[in-house]
Amino acid sequence: MQNWIDSLIRGWGQDPATWPWAQFVYLAFMGLFAFIVINFAAITAGIFSWAERRVAARMQSRVGPNRVGPFGFLQWIADAVKLLLKEDLVPTEADSVLFRAAPYFMMVGFACVFVCLPFSHTLIVADMNIGIFYILAVTALIVVGIIMSGWSSNSKWSLFGAIRSAAQIISYEIPAGMALMIPVMLAGTLSTQGIIRAQGGFPWQWFIFDNPAAFAAFFIYFISALAEGNRTPFDLPEAESELVSGYNTEYSGMRFSYFFLVEWGNMWIMSALATTMFLGGWQLPGLTPEKFDALTGGIAVVAELASLALFAGKTLFFVFVVMWLRWTLPRIRVDQMMNMCWKYLVPMSFAGVIFVAGWMLAVHAVPVLGVAMRAALFLAGAGAVIAFALRTMKNLRDTGDKFDFTSNW
Amino acid sequence: MAETALAYVKNVRDTAKSFWEGMSVTLSYMFRKPITTQYPDRTGVPVRDTIPARYRGFLEVDMDICTACQACERACPIAVINIDILKGDGKLVPKLRMERFDIDIGKCMYCGLCVEPCPTGAIQHTREFEGAVMNFDNLTLRFVPDVLKPVVAYKPPKGAESFPRQPLGEITRKLIVAWDAPPPPFPSKEEAAKDHGKPREGALDPAAMGRQLAAKALAVKDDKPKLQKILEEAMAGTDCGDCGYPDCFGYSDAIAKGKDTATDKCAPGGADSKAMLETILVTLKSGKLPEAAGGGPAPSGAEGGGPAAGQGSAAGEPQVPLKDAPAGPPLSKTLSKDELYKVVLDAMAGTDCGDCEYDDCDGYTKGIVYEGQTDLNRCAPGGEDTRAKLYNIMLGTKPPPK
Numbered sequence A: 001m002q003n004w005i006d007s008l009i010r011g012w013g014q015d016p017a018t019w020p021w022a023q024f025v026y027l028a029f030m031g032l033f034a035f036i037v038i039n040f041a042a043i044t045a046g047i048f049s050w051a052e053r054r055v056a057a058r059m060q061s062r063v064g065p066n067r068v069g070p071f072g073f074l075q076w077i078a079d080a081v082k083l084l085l086k087e088d089l090v091p092t093e094a095d096s097v098l099f100r101a102a103p104y105f106m107m108v109g110f111a112c113v114f115v116c117l118p119f120s121h122t123l124i125v126a127d128m129n130i131g132i133f134y135i136l137a138v139t140a141l142i143v144v145g146i147i148m149s150g151w152s153s154n155s156k157w158s159l160f161g162a163i164r165s166a167a168q169i170i171s172y173e174i175p176a177g178m179a180l181m182i183p184v185m186l187a188g189t190l191s192t193q194g195i196i197r198a199q200g201g202f203p204w205q206w207f208i209f210d211n212p213a214a215f216a217a218f219f220i221y222f223i224s225a226l227a228e229g230n231r232t233p234f235d236l237p238e239a240e241s242e243l244v245s246g247y248n249t250e251y252s253g254m255r256f257s258y259f260f261l262v263e264w265g266n267m268w269i270m271s272a273l274a275t276t277m278f279l280g281g282w283q284l285p286g287l288t289p290e291k292f293d294a295l296t297g298g299i300a301v302v303a304e305l306a307s308l309a310l311f312a313g314k315t316l317f318f319v320f321v322v323m324w325l326r327w328t329l330p331r332i333r334v335d336q337m338m339n340m341c342w343k344y345l346v347p348m349s350f351a352g353v354i355f356v357a358g359w360m361l362a363v364h365a366v367p368v369l370g371v372a373m374r375a376a377l378f379l380a381g382a383g384a385v386i387a388f389a390l391r392t393m394k395n396l397r398d399t400g401d402k403f404d405f406t407s408n409w
Numbered sequence B: 001m002a003e004t005a006l007a008y009v010k011n012v013r014d015t016a017k018s019f020w021e022g023m024s025v026t027l028s029y030m031f032r033k034p035i036t037t038q039y040p041d042r043t044g045v046p047v048r049d050t051i052p053a054r055y056r057g058f059l060e061v062d063m064d065i066c067t068a069c070q071a072c073e074r075a076c077p078i079a080v081i082n083i084d085i086l087k088g089d090g091k092l093v094p095k096l097r098m099e100r101f102d103i104d105i106g107k108c109m110y111c112g113l114c115v116e117p118c119p120t121g122a123i124q125h126t127r128e129f130e131g132a133v134m135n136f137d138n139l140t141l142r143f144v145p146d147v148l149k150p151v152v153a154y155k156p157p158k159g160a161e162s163f164p165r166q167p168l169g170e171i172t173r174k175l176i177v178a179w180d181a182p183p184p185p186f187p188s189k190e191e192a193a194k195d196h197g198k199p200r201e202g203a204l205d206p207a208a209m210g211r212q213l214a215a216k217a218l219a220v221k222d223d224k225p226k227l228q229k230i231l232e233e234a235m236a237g238t239d240c241g242d243c244g245y246p247d248c249f250g251y252s253d254a255i256a257k258g259k260d261t262a263t264d265k266c267a268p269g270g271a272d273s274k275a276m277l278e279t280i281l282v283t284l285k286s287g288k289l290p291e292a293a294g295g296g297p298a299p300s301g302a303e304g305g306g307p308a309a310g311q312g313s314a315a316g317e318p319q320v321p322l323k324d325a326p327a328g329p330p331l332s333k334t335l336s337k338d339e340l341y342k343v344v345l346d347a348m349a350g351t352d353c354g355d356c357e358y359d360d361c362d363g364y365t366k367g368i369v370y371e372g373q374t375d376l377n378r379c380a381p382g383g384e385d386t387r388a389k390l391y392n393i394m395l396g397t398k399p400p401p402k
Helices: A002-011 A022-059 A075-085 A096-116 A131-152 A156-187 A192-197 A212-228 A253-278 A289-294 A297-326 A334-365 A367-398 B005-030 B071-075 B170-175 B189-194 B206-219 B224-234 B248-256 B270-286 B307-314 B317-324 B337-347 B361-369 B383-394
Strands: B059-061 B081-087 B096-104 B123-125 B140-142
Touching: A002 A022, A022 A075, A022 A096, A022 A253, A022 A297, A022 B005, A075 A253, A096 A131, A096 A253, A131 A156, A131 A192, A131 A253, A156 A192, A156 A212, A156 A253, A156 A334, A192 A253, A212 A253, A212 A297, A212 A334, A212 A367, A253 A297, A297 B005, A334 A367, A367 B005, B059 B096, B059 B170, B071 B081, B140 B170, B206 B224, B206 B270, B224 B248, B224 B270, B337 B361, B337 B383
Parallel strands: none
Antiparallel strands: B059 B123, B081 B096, B096 B140
16 A cells, blocks of 8 residues: 555655655555545445345345335435434443444454455555455454344343354354465465466456365355355344344444444455455456556556456455345254354365365476366356356246346336 | 265255255346336326226216215215205206215215215216325315305206216316325305305295295195196205105105105205195195295294294194095005005005015015005004005004004
8 A cells, every 4th residue: 555655646746755754644545545445335335235125126026125216226325314313222231331332343343354355456455465364353353243242232132143143153264264275375375466466367267266176165165254244044143033133133223234234244345355365356357467567557547447347346246146145045043054164164175275285286296287177167167157047047937937137127 | 963975975965956946046036027016106007997896986976967865965874975055946046056065085984875875876986095195184075166156956867777977087086186285275264154144146945935836736736747746846856766756756746646744755855845845735735825924033833934834733744634534445445456556565665675574665565465465564664654554555444553
């Protein structure tokens, strides 16, 4: 970030190295970036709340909110205003200090992740060399917030939700961390930008198609991320039918909206991380990172915007997949959730790490092995996508319906 | 729980397979047309056109074929319908005009009882149902829009079976205002008191008209058809059938022939018709015209004082023709069966209530005349009156006390 600011200021004919108060300029920029990042997180979370309702409605043959603004797009603003105007209740028997503080822990843990999330070739708040490690570390703050809210509410439902959430998030941190180790090993760096740079613009250059273990790691990571974000089918901490609303049962108004902001904002985080680690991030096809760095002038701006759009597109697709999963799968039981983590995902992710270590040695010895595996996996993946599309069309036609995406919005 | 390696692999495979199937199903639903109908503003056709024809929605009155009989007003169990009648002499101004015909659809319970008795089908349920308004007063449908322009009652042609009606729903639809329309103006007390109690031009004076008709009736005393015409003039002339006769002709004919002595059966005519009919009947009986009441209020208790005279004699009147009935063989002995049938049917209340354990009045009459039914006490709506008549006709005696 500092380099970026330096180059910006040099562009105006100044040299910050000669300024005695340069540190304050950096501080001001830090504040600006923090403002932008938090607003980005809040606004995307709001928009996702609307998008999820529209997607859910469509999948259930309903219409969904479509009255506020075009396609009901301004619904999330209306909802946010409503939530902000609601009374901020603190239960009498609650531990009011912890109760009030809990949503802020959630928000901090959530917003800090954005520091290391890339958006495009240049756009990243701080490209730390321990990026992934940092993300995994600050995400843990969310658990603190959840347990605080559950404990301080002094309600059985809240406490049950919090305990379930703690058990779930701590369990799934392990497979998520191990699955993320695989791209880290392949790239040889923990920096998020470094991992993207180690991949390529074309699908077969992505880490997901690098070897079978990486392919499996992508799914392990995605499942674990769902569990960490309390998303269906792992929404046990918020199970409406059992716990009313889980750890946030006693909250109202703005504090309540923080919890949901974090939940929906998490969808961007998990998808952006999947895109970064496994799907080539912002890499444009046919443009290597080195050539990208060398671009200047208008073409650089165009490439920058293209990379931004590509990254956002990939991320939004996975956000959609997360919503899609929610309206497909029922909630699983606590024992099933634990079973899945400890008996399947954890051993598989460990095996994957060991396999990748061996695989890297093998490819180093016989480079053609890597190329052949990439080609095979890419073709298998492409075939699966086509087969899935055909299967979907068959499901559509089997019921005597026809493809109609445009009417009755 | 021990698990074989095979089962372990199978579990993984089953998970992947169920994801594959489940997600393709939900995605396929994403690309279908939602079945939701977006009421109210994005429906293909107006919703009222999609509901069954016999739906009981807002009431509608076609004033063009309303006879002003007020049968609907009387039928309404919760007084939702309010009709103000302006009566005329039938010459300078029409006999019946309506200066108000209000239906409070906010109070209406959509029972449909008002639709049943309507002789012309002027009042009907429409399929309109969307009446959400900010001001409750806007839910009163005023079918006579201007009180100063009263609507003349429709005189149905004799024997008509159907009546020309505007397409159902169009009148009511025009009366339903926008949801946020201001409430209708409500006259202040001073304004309302301004015209209160003042006689209107051409308004009916039942006392004067009663004397007029009585004078005419006296002149044609023995000419039953002419007498019937005069008597009919005293009635409202709506042919509503509330009197138990099919039309005004039936009732007036029955009175003219002395078969009916009740003067209070004309519901639309109300107190005015009753007063006029009584004036006529008293005149016919006494043979001399009652004196005019003079300019001031009628002297109380004065015999022959217009309406007061009518009311004074009302109590003793109905028995008069029976007392005067010729003492001889009963009608059942003198008339043919078919003639007797008509007479007996006339004596019945004509409500087809079925209380007599026959299907209708016709059935009971046939029972008495042709099938030898001897129980003459079964007509509940007719009461003592019908019972007396039946005993007189069939046996020539007075009914035994109950």
